[in-house]
Amino acid sequence: MRFRTRLALAIGKIIGASSRLLNIGGGSTLPGRVARRMYPGFVPSMVSGLPLGCALVTGTNGKTTTATLLASILDRAGLTPVHNRTGANLMAGIASALIRESNLSGRLAARIGLFEVDEAALPAAVVDASPRLVLVNNLFRDQLDRYGELDTLAKKMKTAINGMDPAATVALNADDPLVASIGYGLEQKVVYYGIEAAGRYASATMQHAADSKHCAECGAPLEYEYYLFGHMGRYRCTSCGRERPRPDVFATDLEMAGMNGTRCNVHYPGGSTAVSIPLPGLYNVYNILGAMAAGLALEVDPDIITGAVEEFTAAFGRVERVETGDRKILMILAKNPAGFNEVIRTLMTEPGRKDVLLALNDNIADGRDVSWIWDVDFEMFRGRLLNVVCSGIRGWDMALRVKYSELQQQSLTIETDLEKALDFALDKVVPGGTLYMVPTYTAMLDLRRIMVKRGLVTPYWEG
């Protein structure tokens, strides 16, 4: 291994160990950032030591859940993945994962790399990691202030993917028109996945938080036979005839059971299997389908894949169930309108009125612009809420959203301090009841930190 790589690796390891010792965070991005600054070729050099290459997972919603499930699949298959587990999904996070998993001479115990990658970082990641597989799950408007327009983002991703080794594979969500369009005309092998025969889950009307309403090829409006979630569904261009590709891996016979998950049949070339998905909502059906499609493309046995799915507990922070005394907490992350709508929709499939804590931050990782909350259909909560607590740095903005939606809640309290808000909200929950917390990303980290302090969950860098 090159000297420069070894040196960058050594420095990275020291930084990682120090941050853990000093308890200033799990070292999930700083070591990598420094190593890459010291040696820009750090990541390519490190991944060249992986006998089975790399797989990249990207998309707006569900990256961490999909990547974590895929990691579990690969692990069970004996492929020993190195994975940027904590959702640090920019290049520094990938580099940090490689630093953590290798010994000082640069030997990785892993055989395959599995990295969750932020959409904007995908082009750089493709160049550095030369992946054998890229999975694109969906493209929604997210963090309006970080990205320009979705079309531009998709073009950049397509260009990067086009430049991959021709023997590589791309797994794409057929039900998302912009994502599916990435597959048109690619030299690489394309595996499409999606939902077929959606039955009662198919809707004739598009939800509010939908993007991608026009054909990526010719710009004409798309016409939908049905919608499933946001702009996902079965679509056709009204002008050039392009339509939703037939998926190679698809789910049928869906039976959704609210917060308890979904049962369905998953079909793939050569067979099919009944699957019990332990995570709620249609959005998680896509996450699981994506991970399964990727696992199959990496030649993992279908039985191993199904086993991994059924035993999967969601990645930290995405869906967390906690018991505290005689009450329960269910925390579900929401980062953008499409994701938040799915959370609300799924919560509302459970009967009864709910106590909720809505936590809105506007740190860089959450997105500085909070305008997006006005695109969330909070009106779905109307008449179904007991006590509402709005918290986080921009808790007052969230309270405004609640006020203008006229949700007819029993009480509305605003407390920007998350710890005070958590205690206040829990206090209002009847014994045996559940507090539903829906935070944005950094508010989730803070709430998690509070719950760790109280011994309710394990610290994330141990998880």
Next chain:
Amino acid sequence: MNVRIGYLYRDLMNIYGDDGNVLALIQRCRWRGIAVEVQDLALGEPIVPGRHDIFFMGGGQDREQVLVCKDLADVKGEAIKREIEDGAAALVICGGYQLFGKFYRPFDSDELPGIGVFDAYTVAGDTRFIGNVVAKSALGGKSGVIVGFENHSGKTHLGERCNPLGMVTVGHGNNGEDRTEGAVHMGAVGTYLHGSLLPKNPGVADFLIERALARRGHVPLRPLDDTIELTAQEVAIARARKTH
């Protein structure tokens, strides 16, 4: 007493939470016992004179802006301009704001004509102005200040016959040079501010509603309890100053 809102191109120009502005107008009327009607004004739909009291248009991607520009030129533009001269109110955001000026000149494609409600024009810039904005504004109500979030690369310049909505103390505003933000002409308000704008700036919302009602000779609005609105505004202002 009722207020009729004409929602311009809802399906095309609505990418940024700007819908919250229409919700704010609706509720602030309803909470005062004023009935509200919202009519969608899509491509091809003509404007009936006197039929709408407040027009609204949000922001959109470049592709949508071209379609809208054509429809304004062919179908609605002249009529909207006459309505505003006749006293109708309007709120137009970002891309919508640009099209209410005289023209928008992109880098390397044809100039898009606007409808000329505002004596202003926009030129594509090479940097994107993104971030929280605080501006002193006569429409800022009690605090005298409005707050929002901008994200635009177009630079808008106001002519002599056009007043700005505000003067920025945090953020870039119309063009990053003269500290103006937005534009006001009679009852029409144009701005680059998302947020959405109206929920945290009830003074602007009430200005629009008052204008809408004044055209038909109605009485001034009774005040609402804006505690949450104004606290949210304060927090946003502090946040803007801190993250600037």
